[in-house]
Amino acid sequence: MPRLSYRRALTRALADEMARDESVVVLGEDIRVAAANVTTGLLKKFGPERVRDTPLSEQAFTSFATGAALAGARPVVEFQIPSLLFLVFEQIVNHAHKFPLMTGGQCAVPVTYVVPGSGSRTGWAGQHSDHPYALFAHVGVTTVVPATPADAYGLLVSAIRCDDPVVVFAPAGALDLRADVTDLTPVPLGRGIVRRPGADVTVVAVGHLVHDALAVAEELAGQASVEVFDPRTLYPFDWDGLFESVSRTGRLVVVDDGNRSCGIAGEIIATVVERVRLAAPPRRVTRPDGAVLPFAPALDRAVQPGRDQLTAAIQLTLKDG
């Protein structure tokens, strides 16, 4: 198989699902010409009825997708900026998410929201650099953050096929990755994967940080055997998979590009300590509380979790206990 980029994996997932299922339609800004370089070629293949370039009316087109879903479609909505999810928070959380329960099961809302380029894009500053996946994990909307091209493909496919709303964050830090992908296949939602087996400590890493965690694990290989667990889906979380890992290693470090307070790292730590006796206090490396990414590149970097911080956290955890 040829090398596949993360972006093209997203494109392939969209194209394959659109070809497979007439009910899949794509909505978003500038998707006609694929300004975000994800919807490339779709207009030509599937026509303007199924590839709908929208006005700058995020609230309306997000709700439009909800309505289309109620009537049988499986819309995919592309957002150009992660913070646009703030703008449509109401439409996703108070409507799309709530319709099935509120109607007593009369309907489903199978919409997929895709953010190609979540997190810092370096130089895009405060309003374009958020990584708000924990917000969706809190409200209970299925939330995936693929780390690799194969997962980008497989999780997006599963998101589209899922009968509930799903938010897919494609981190800016992963978008340019390429990999040999031998098998393009759906990846089940809610199932994590051990990216690197280890015996001494489990490092849970989210999205693009999986690659940082793997690099740090390699660097530390002489000192310790580090297991890297990639949850892939943040909600619903693969607790059983993680418990299995942590029960073996007895130590836990989480690295996550979201804000610290009420983030996914905190959730992971809380759920683990409720169920598993650890040999040492768990640690997390995150963005600071309330982080706003400053423009200047050095400041932008300083606010994101770094490899040095992760290395230090792992080493401290190994010493403790």
Place this chain on the structure above:
Amino acid sequence: MPRLSYRRALTRALADEMARDESVVVLGEDIRVAAANVTTGLLKKFGPERVRDTPLSEQAFTSFATGAALAGARPVVEFQIPSLLFLVFEQIVNHAHKFPLMTGGQCAVPVTYVVPGSGSRTGWAGQHSDHPYALFAHVGVTTVVPATPADAYGLLVSAIRCDDPVVVFAPAGALDLRADVTDLTPVPLGRGIVRRPGADVTVVAVGHLVHDALAVAEELAGQASVEVFDPRTLYPFDWDGLFESVSRTGRLVVVDDGNRSCGIAGEIIATVVERVRLAAPPRRVTRPDGAVLPFAPALDRAVQPGRDQLTAAIQLTLKDG
């Protein structure tokens, strides 16, 4: 001093601050006639220029408040429903919260957002019963949830005086409380309080659940000495106050009316276990993951954390370890 209701405490805080400081203005829907029974009497006292009844344009009036704050005002914005915070999430999180850092310190945005009647109002169903305080703790907007009339007064006063945006959740479950208030005085943001001293376990309870926790502690008095800690402010959290308590008791149970995943209860557990060695695994009682409150009262109640659940969690925690 006379008995003061929670609602009237909010009214008094508004009136006192408006009298003290001309820059305080109030905005919201139907506040003219005090439909939410909080802004009672303000129009008469302070006139329509400072008590501005708004059209149903939450996004615009929230941003209007941001702008007024940039120009020197200290606006208080009342929202009739907790989920209206979803609708203005963008305006609060991506603008009001970010302006100071993004401008390099050129400005402040001292806006207070008040939700009188957050959480379940029994019978108001899925779109009116949210308790989304953890969302604001995640993004780093100061978040307070007063449990008592005195705190409702004191925290709202401090929120108005704070130079940053502050969200004040006044839980529906606390709004009708009355108490003898001897001293109407500001309560500092970011400082919790031990509501009931105890030796065996620390129960952290948020908002109206403080009263449930106190009742449960009383019931269990024969079996165990339960300390009840009321954080009052969820962000910034009074970690030192909590560490002090948990260091003494060695056990932790959190009860919180928010959704479980990435909620404040998880944050509390994570931060405590990072710093304090507990004698037993911590526990939390929350809403379920992704909770949507069903309409029927018995279902509505079933989704909220209950005293039985809290009692059970405390007892299990005391047995463990």
Place this chain on the structure above:
Amino acid sequence: MTGSDPLRLYRTVRLIRRFEERAIELVRAGQIVGGIHPYLGQEGIAAGVCAALDREDLVTGTHRGHGHVLAKGADPARMLAELCGRVTGLNRGRGGSMHAADFGVGVLGANAIVGAAGAILTGAVWERRRRGADIVGVTFFGDGAVNEGMLLEAFNLAALWRVPVLFVCENNGYATTMPVEGAVAGTIAGRAAAFGMPAVAVDGQDPEAVREVTAAAVARMRAGGGPELVEARTYRFDAHHTFEHQVRLDYRPPEEVAEGRSRDPVDIAGARLDPAVRAEVDAAVEAELDAAVEYALAGPHPDPATALDHLYASGLTARTGGG
């Protein structure tokens, strides 16, 4: 649907009227928890609009939504059971007054968030038509909603993509306690014009007049026309919400209320019938509602263990909240 049918129109208006009055009684009796937003006085709009629709056409309602759901054809008994929170309700007791829905008759739901439904309905109509169904849609909203950006975005989207949606503004003069002049700069019709949508005002107290303008608009839309707006001028006879029955809010002058109540859609539609026929309809409605109340109150309350049923359509089960 078909042409003028005074009997059917009267029947619907009367049904909604009496349904609401009985619902208020059930609120007072503690059987409907949380109260309701009574549709009293506005019945002519839902009745007139829905008389011009087919069963397959789609509708979204509002927080003041009972009339829309009933007029579109939902079973009053299951509707009332829903308000009473019973498993026999339209939404199995999960929705209540503000979320009552009946997808079987094209009601995608009342909606508790002002201005939110317009874009949802637009998407639903678009998708059904993409699948070949020759349907149209109607989204009801109040005068307050025309100040919500999300609704104005929906105007644009529907007009731009020529989705046949009738935007029906029920202008009852107030958003809760806020008079329309205190909230709306410009005019409601002007908001349609802004997006190139035709707009027409109609006497919302006259169900036949409402039916006529709706039928004309629907015919244009079925013939390939884009969305339109109808401003139905009406008056809310009772409280914004039944909580006002306990707490008096002072915002409508008594003379205005008296004058508003003087043009009653029940009387206007009823006067078009032979009094004997009218009496027969009244009796039939009463009998139907007697049965509905009985049905509603006989329905079982849902089991708390099922509180999270239907949370996820995919079958995902949520972690519970216990310790």
Place this chain on the structure above:
Amino acid sequence: MTGSDPLRLYRTVRLIRRFEERAIELVRAGQIVGGIHPYLGQEGIAAGVCAALDREDLVTGTHRGHGHVLAKGADPARMLAELCGRVTGLNRGRGGSMHAADFGVGVLGANAIVGAAGAILTGAVWERRRRGADIVGVTFFGDGAVNEGMLLEAFNLAALWRVPVLFVCENNGYATTMPVEGAVAGTIAGRAAAFGMPAVAVDGQDPEAVREVTAAAVARMRAGGGPELVEARTYRFDAHHTFEHQVRLDYRPPEEVAEGRSRDPVDIAGARLDPAVRAEVDAAVEAELDAAVEYALAGPHPDPATALDHLYASGLTARTGGG
């Protein structure tokens, strides 16, 4: 402010033009990280509008905001230092291109969220006037922004409360790659009319014409009038964003681009000056920008340890993210 002043207008237009061209060079040189949205071709609007304002008047800009900030009087050197992320920048390097602000000259900031600034500006103008300042405000936005509900809500609020805000729509025909006809149902002026706001269209390539309509609107507003809208028709000469310099997106026919570029505000304003005077201005602008570049590149990069400075105005310090 004052009446016609062709020299000043030309100077501003020319300053913005050359500022942008130098900024693009600095993007290419890797000194401005993240790129910019060039204002090239639209300079006449910012220049004309701001020539009709006083220093105390308030302005908000857009993602394509350099022109607005400069025209309102910010120091080009500190502006450029901001784009280069230096502590000597207007925002101490924290804001960059899309958030550049200078409260000292009434610029409450460029804004990276389309349609978001209108209501903010409205609130700021309202509060300053409540405090007795006889100011007005201008909020710039693009043709794409008129489809954002939040901006339409701001139209209503400003009109309803008669806040003297000039809504200036820079209609450059595209929102990123989306042509205005593909996104706007109805007309832009119609969106103002919907809220009872007067609207006027003006040739945005002619700074003097822009200045005139602005001055007239500002005079009406200072005399107690409510908000107004100006639609300035213009053309974007360059990319939506400098990323297009790497990735060609195909959405504007070359003939259209050529035709659009043929009406250049620099030439139009320049033709009103004596060529010798014009050459002098050009030289002065060049000297100012030489100095600005030097200043910008000499400024220190911020210390990573200060990354969270200014996060909270109250002095709250955030927990850091380390383990």
